[in-house]
Amino acid sequence: MTDPKRLKISHQTGSYEVLVGKNLLAQIGEYLRVIRATGPVGIITNNTVNELYGGVIRDHLRSVGLLTRTILIPDGEAYKTLASAEQVISALIAQGMERSGTILTLGGGVVTDLGGFVASVLFRGVKLVHIPTTLLSMVDAAVGGKTGVNHSSGKNLVGSFYQPDLVLMDIDTLKSLEDRDRVSGFAEMFKMGVIRDTAYLDFLMSNLLTLIEGSADEILITAIARSCALKAEVVEVDEKEADLRRILNFGHTLGHAIETTLGYGVIRHGEAVILGMYGAGWLSSQIGTLQQEDWNKLAAMLLKIPLDVPIESLDADAIEASTRKDKKVANSQLNFVLLNRLGEPQMQSGIPVLMIKLAVDALKKAWGRAV
Ligand SMILES: NC(=O)c1ccc[n+]([C@@H]2O[C@H](COP(=O)([O-])OP(=O)(O)OC[C@H]3O[C@@H](n4cnc5c(N)ncnc54)[C@H](O)[C@@H]3O)[C@@H](O)[C@H]2O)c1
Numbered sequence: 606m607t608d609p610k611r612l613k614i615s616h617q618t619g620s621y622e623v624l625v626g627k628n629l630l631a632q633i634g635e636y637l638r639v640i641r642a643t644g645p646v647g648i649i650t651n652n653t654v655n656e657l658y659g660g661v662i663r664d665h666l667r668s669v670g671l672l673t674r675t676i677l678i679p680d681g682e683a684y685k686t687l688a689s690a691e692q693v694i695s696a697l698i699a700q701g702m703e704r705s706g707t708i709l710t711l712g713g714g715v716v717t718d719l720g721g722f723v724a725s726v727l728f729r730g731v732k733l734v735h736i737p738t739t740l741l742s743m744v745d746a747a748v749g750g751k752t753g754v755n756h757s758s759g760k761n762l763v764g765s766f767y768q769p770d771l772v773l774m775d776i777d778t779l780k781s782l783e784d785r786d787r788v789s790g791f792a793e794m795f796k797m798g799v800i801r802d803t804a805y806l807d808f809l810m811s812n813l814l815t816l817i818e819g820s821a822d823e824i825l826i827t828a829i830a831r832s833c834a835l836k837a838e839v840v841e842v843d844e845k846e847a848d849l850r851r852i853l854n855f856g857h858t859l860g861h862a863i864e865t866t867l868g869y870g871v872i873r874h875g876e877a878v879i880l881g882m883y884g885a886g887w888l889s890s891q892i893g894t895l896q897q898e899d900w901n902k903l904a905a906m907l908l909k910i911p912l913d914v915p916i917e918s919l920d921a922d923a924i925e926a927s928t929r930k931d932k933k934v935a936n937s938q939l940n941f942v943l944l945n946r947l948g949e950p951q952m953q954s955g956i957p958v959l960m961i962k963l964a965v966d967a968l969k970k971a972w973g974r975a976v
Pocket residue numbers: 651653654657680681682685712713714715716718738739740741742745746747748749750751752753760761778779780781782783786789873874875
């Protein structure tokens with residue numbers, strides 16, 4: 606068994622390790638020992654993931670003498686709410702969770718976001734270990750310390766910055782993932798390449814199908830670890846998103862609006878970000894910050910990513926209306942992450958919200974031509 610790749614991520618009050626490898630779940634107890642985690646260990650997960658991977662984790666924790674409590678949340682973005690967080694907290698308290706215990710999140714980004722939020726507020730903060738089990742949660746949600754739940758007015762409006770003590774990424778868990786969830790995770794790695802590292806972007810594109818199929822372990826581990834390292838470079842400089850970290854929102858302003866408009870469950874987060882990146886690239890080329898050659902390259906790459914989304918049903922007016930509610934809007938003008946060139950993003954203020962509709966028209970036309 607090869608050792609996992611290890612990244613150390615520093616933050617204002619310390620640091621934590623991210624491990625990317627194989628067969629890590631069956632050694633979970635040893636890893637918890639290293640960070641001096643004590644029980645009870647409150648495992649926050651959902652039915653789908655619990656049935657697949659909960660057993661092996663509980664068995665190993667039991668074998669090293671750690672008590673576990675498993676709290677299930679219903680599967681789906683619609684349950685990433687304050688009400689679910691409160692239910693999880695009540696269940697943990699009822700089952701004897703202690704201030705000195707550990708929260709272990711096991712699942713995709715919905716679980717890591719909600720479980721991280723619970724860990725940050727329960728007893729004013731308990732030890733937190735993330736075990737992300739989707740590609741998207743490995744390369745994005747579980748790294749960087751953002752936690753949160755949705756509100757009826759929008760996504761992730763309630764949350765906290767709360768750093769984990771350890772993140773374990775076991776690529777064996779990705780084998781059970783649906784194809785669309787692999788594409789969704791690929792999108793966030795692609796984004797990191799677009800905004801930080803064009804050599805990595807080329808690596809991703811030359812291994813596009815291998816990565817989406819998850820058919821070569823070493824390539825997958827390399828791609829995940831590099832994406833996390835690129836994200837770490839950004840969040841280490843700007844943990845609380847005062848400045849540089851905002852570039853991570855590339856593709857997300859429009860992506861969130863598309864997600865909200867289509868409704869949870871219709872489109873995956875990363876799928877919406879692929880469309881959002883197209884829109885942001887198109888805007889960059891229209892405004893003149895992005896040269897035609899780079900725009901053509903970006904558009905061609907995005908159109909190569911297999912996407913199973915009802916793009917023709919996107920409602921440009923509704924999406925424009927939704928962006929008006931975005932946290933980044935003032936006076937009907939948006940702050941938008943645009944590109945100067947591939948690998949070099951910039952924050953642009955004063956983008957008229959009206960241009961969102963045009964960007965949606967452009968992306969619908971592009972995918973319409975591609976099919
Ligand atoms: N905090 C952050 O910085 C951050 C960053 C990006 C995204 N997010 C959040 O992440 C969420 C999206 O995460 P996601 O794409 O992982 O979605 P998800 O958590 O809904 O998981 C997708 C589906 O895959 C299932 N699943 C999870 N692991 C599996 C496995 N190994 N095998 C089979 N099925 C599995 C889940 O049960 C779910 O049905 C959104 O809520 C988004 O806002 C947060």
